[in-house]
Amino acid sequence: xxxxxxxAKLSGVSFSTVSKALNNSSLVTAATKRxxxxxxxxxxxxxNLLAQSLATGKSNMIGLIWQDVVNPVYAQLAMQFYHYFRxxxxxxxxxxTPPEQAVNLFKQLRVDGLxxxxxxxxxxxxxxxxxxxxxxxxxxxxxxxxQNFPSIQIDRKAGVRExxxxxxxxxxxxxxxxxxTQESKVQAYKxxxxxxxxxxxxxxxxPCELSWERGYEAMMNIPIHPNSPTAYxxxxxxxxxxxxxxxxxxxxxxxxxxxxIGYDELPEMAYAEVPLTTVGPSLEEIAVxxxxxxIALIQMRDVEASTWIxxxxxxxxxxxxxxxx
Amino acid sequence: xxxxxxxAKLSGVSFSTVSKALNNSSLVTAATKRxxxxxxxxxxxxxNLLAQSLATGKSNMIGLIWQDVVNPVYAQLAMQFYHYFRxxxxxxxxxxTPPEQAVNLFKQLRVDGLxxxxxxxxxxxxxxxxxxxxxxxxxxxxxxxxQNFPSIQIDRKAGVRExxxxxxxxxxxxxxxxxxTQESKVQAYKxxxxxxxxxxxxxxxxPCELSWERGYEAMMNIPIHPNSPTAYxxxxxxxxxxxxxxxxxxxxxxxxxxxxIGYDELPEMAYAEVPLTTVGPSLEEIAVxxxxxxIALIQMRDVEASTWIxxxxxxxxxxxxxxxx
DNA sequence: CTGAAAGCGCTTACAG
DNA sequence: CTGAAAGCGCTTACAG
Numbered sequence: 065x066x067x068x069x070x071x072a073k074l075s076g077v078s079f080s081t082v083s084k085a086l087n088n089s090s091l092v093t094a095a096t097k098r099x100x101x102x103x104x105x106x107x108x109x110x111x112n113l114l115a116q117s118l119a120t121g122k123s124n125m126i127g128l129i130w131q132d133v134v135n136p137v138y139a140q141l142a143m144q145f146y147h148y149f150r151x152x153x154x155x156x157x158x159x160x161t162p163p164e165q166a167v168n169l170f171k172q173l174r175v176d177g178l179x180x181x182x183x184x185x186x187x188x189x190x191x192x193x194x195x196x197x198x199x200x201x202x203x204x205x206x207x208x209x210x211q212n213f214p215s216i217q218i219d220r221k222a223g224v225r226e227x228x229x230x231x232x233x234x235x236x237x238x239x240x241x242x243x244x245t246q247e248s249k250v251q252a253y254k255x256x257x258x259x260x261x262x263x264x265x266x267x268x269x270x271p272c273e274l275s276w277e278r279g280y281e282a283m284m285n286i287p288i289h290p291n292s293p294t295a296y297x298x299x300x301x302x303x304x305x306x307x308x309x310x311x312x313x314x315x316x317x318x319x320x321x322x323x324x325i326g327y328d329e330l331p332e333m334a335y336a337e338v339p340l341t342t343v344g345p346s347l348e349e350i351a352v353x354x355x356x357x358x359i360a361l362i363q364m365r366d367v368e369a370s371t372w373i374x375x376x377x378x379x380x381x382x383x384x385x386x387x388x389x
Numbered sequence: 390x391x392x393x394x395x396x397a398k399l400s401g402v403s404f405s406t407v408s409k410a411l412n413n414s415s416l417v418t419a420a421t422k423r424x425x426x427x428x429x430x431x432x433x434x435x436x437n438l439l440a441q442s443l444a445t446g447k448s449n450m451i452g453l454i455w456q457d458v459v460n461p462v463y464a465q466l467a468m469q470f471y472h473y474f475r476x477x478x479x480x481x482x483x484x485x486t487p488p489e490q491a492v493n494l495f496k497q498l499r500v501d502g503l504x505x506x507x508x509x510x511x512x513x514x515x516x517x518x519x520x521x522x523x524x525x526x527x528x529x530x531x532x533x534x535x536q537n538f539p540s541i542q543i544d545r546k547a548g549v550r551e552x553x554x555x556x557x558x559x560x561x562x563x564x565x566x567x568x569x570t571q572e573s574k575v576q577a578y579k580x581x582x583x584x585x586x587x588x589x590x591x592x593x594x595x596p597c598e599l600s601w602e603r604g605y606e607a608m609m610n611i612p613i614h615p616n617s618p619t620a621y622x623x624x625x626x627x628x629x630x631x632x633x634x635x636x637x638x639x640x641x642x643x644x645x646x647x648x649x650i651g652y653d654e655l656p657e658m659a660y661a662e663v664p665l666t667t668v669g670p671s672l673e674e675i676a677v678x679x680x681x682x683x684i685a686l687i688q689m690r691d692v693e694a695s696t697w698i699x700x701x702x703x704x705x706x707x708x709x710x711x712x713x714x
Numbered sequence: 715c716t717g718a719a720a721g722c723g724c725t726t727a728c729a730g
Numbered sequence: 731c732t733g734a735a736a737g738c739g740c741t742t743a744c745a746g
Contacts, residue, residue, distance in 0.1 A: 197433060
C-alpha cells in the first residue's frame with residue numbers, strides 16, 4: 065500500500081507537491097502533475113480517506129440511518145439518495161443498526177452530515193436532545209421527534225385528507241382506516257371526517273400494525289356488515305396489500321363491495337391484484353429536497369427548519385363510485 | 390468537540406494516559422481511569438474513529454456492497470449481516486453505489502473487510518483482477534466471478550435439481566423454467582431433466598428477467614396448451630410471484646393446472662395468493678457462514694476458498710400431485 | 715511553482 | 731503505573 069511519501073521519492077519531488085498534484089492544484093506545473101500521476105497510477109496508489117478526513121476535517125460522506133428495510137419505500141428512497149448525493153460528490157454510507165448506536169458510529173466517523181429517516185414518531189425527546197448535542201448537520205426525513213429540527217416533513221395529514229376527500233367525491237360516506245399506529249394519520253382521518261360532515265365510529269378504525277401480515281390478519285377478522293365502511297384507507301403500502309389479499313380471500317370484491325386507497329406511492333401498488341389507488345409523496349421529490357437541504361446545512365447556509373412535501377393522489381382501480389349508499 | 394489532549398489537561402494527566410484509560414488498559418490505576426472517564430463523560434467526548442483507525446491500521450468496519458435493494462432477499466440478508474457482525478464488534482457500512490466505485494470508496498476508507506453480494510455472474514474477469522489487487526480481505530457472497538476466490542457459494546444447481554426431483558416425485562413430466570438470465574440455474578435445470586430422463590424442449594424455458602413485472606408479463610403471454618409444462622420453476626422470488634399473479638388472472642389454477650416452485654426462501658412466499666413451495670438457501674445460514682469466514686480472513690486464519698450452502702425445499706401449496714399425465 | 719514544517723487526533727513502544 | 735516521543739497518511743499556510 066503505497067503512500068504519498070513513497071510517490072514523492074519515486075517521482076523526485078517533495079511529498080507536499082505530490083499532495084497538490086494529486087489534488088489537481090493549480091500550484092503545480094502540468095509536467096510534474098503528469099509525472100506524479102503516472103507513478104501513482106503505476107503503483108496503484110489509493111488515497112487514504114481516513115488521513116485526508118483527519119487533515120481536512122471533512123469526509124465527503126453522508127451517514128444514512130435506515131430503520132426498516134422490509135418496507136420497499138425505504139429501499140427505493142435509499143437508492144434515490146445514493147443517486148442524487150453522488151451528483152454532488154458525496155458518498156452515502158448506510159447502516160441498519162438502531163438509531164441510538166448508529167448516531168455514535170457516524171459521529172465517530174465524522175461524516176459531514178447525518179440523515180435519519182423512517183418513522184421517528186415513537187422516539188423520545190431524549191433522543192432529539194442527543195441529536196442536538198451531536199453538533200453536526202442532522203436532517204430528519206419523515207417525521208421529526210421535535211419541531212424546529214431541520215427536516216423534510218411529509219404532510220401526512222394532507223395526504224389522508226386528500227384520500228377522504230376523494231372517497232367523498234366518489235360518493236362514499238362510511239370511510240374507515242386500516243392501521244392505528246401512526247398518530248398523525250389517525251388524527252388527520254378523524255378531523256377530515258368531522259370537517260366533511262361524515263360519520264365516525266370507533267370501529268371504523270381497524271387496529272393494525274404496518275406490515276403485510278398484520279394487514280392481512282386484520283382484514284380477515286373484521287366483521288363486515290351492511291353498516292360497516294364502504295371504503296378504507298390503508299396506512300401504508302404493505303398493510304394495504306395484505307388487506308386486499310384478505311378481502312379477496314373472503315370473497316369481498318374490491319372495489320365493488322369495498323373501496324381501498326393505500327398510503328404510499330410505489331410501482332408495486334399498481335401490480336396488486338387490483339391496481340391500487342394510492343396517496344403518497346413522490347420519493348424523487350423527497351430525495352431531491354433532502355439533498356438540497358443537506359448540502360445547505362453542511363455549508364451552513366440558511367435552511368428552512370422544515371420543508372414540507374405534499375402527498376399526491378394516484379387514481380387506479382381500487383375505488384368505485386357509489387351513487388346510493 | 391473535545392479531544393484527548395484537552396481531557397488530559399482537564400484531568401491533570403498526560404494524554405497518553407488518557408488514551409490508555411479510555412481503552413481500558415490495565416496499565417492505568419482504577420482511580421485515574423475513573424477520573425478520566427468522568428471528564429470524558431462530562432464533556433461529551435466522542436472518539437475520532439478516523440484518527441484511531443489511522444493510528445492502529447484497523448477500522449472495525451466491514452464494507453457491504455449492495456447491488457439491488459428491490460429484491461427482499463437482499464434486504465433480509467443485510468439485516469442478518471448487521472446482526473451477526475455486531476456480535477463480533479464489527480460495524481457494517483453499506484453502499485449501493487455500483488461495485489466498481491464502491492470498491493474504491495471502501496478501499497479508501499480502509500475497512501477491515503469487504504463483502505460483495507448479489508449476483509456477480511455477469512462481471513468480467515477484469516473485475517476479479519481489480520478485487521485481487523485490492524490486497525484486502527474480500528468475501529464474495531452469492532456467485533463468484535472467479536473460482537478460488539474466497540466466497541460463500543450457493544449451490545444453485547443443487548437447488549434446481551431438488552426442485553426438479555420433487556416435481557418428478559409428484560408425477561410431473563413436462564417441467565419448465567421461468568427465467569433465463571442465470572446461466573447456472575438454466576444449465577442445472579437442463580442437466581437435471583436429462584439425468585431424470587424427462588423431456589426437454591426449448592419452449593419449456595420462458596425467457597424472463599428477475600423481476601415481478603417481467604415474471605408477470607412472461608406468463609401473461611406464454612401459450613398454454615395440452616403439451617406445455619404442468620410445472621414450472623420460477624428463478625427467483627419476485628418473478629415467481631409475478632408469474633403466479635399472471636396465471637391467476639388468466640384463470641389458470643395453481644396448482645391444479647400448473648404447479649409452481651419458486652426459487653428463494655422468504656416469509657413472503659408463504660403469503661402469495663397460493664402459498665408457494667420454494668427451494669432456497671437459508672439466509673441465516675448464509676449470514677452466519679459469511680461472518681465466520683470474514684473474521685477468519687481478517688485474522689489471516691486459513692479459510693476454505695469457498696463454503697457451499699445447499700438450498701432446501703420448503704413444501705407449501707403450489708405443487709399438486711399428478712397421477713396421470 | 716516547490717518544499718519544509720506544523721498539525722489533524724489518536725496509539726504504542728520505550729524510558730522512567 | 732505514568733509520560734515524552736514518534737508515527738499513522740494526509741493537507742495547508744508559509745517561505746523561498
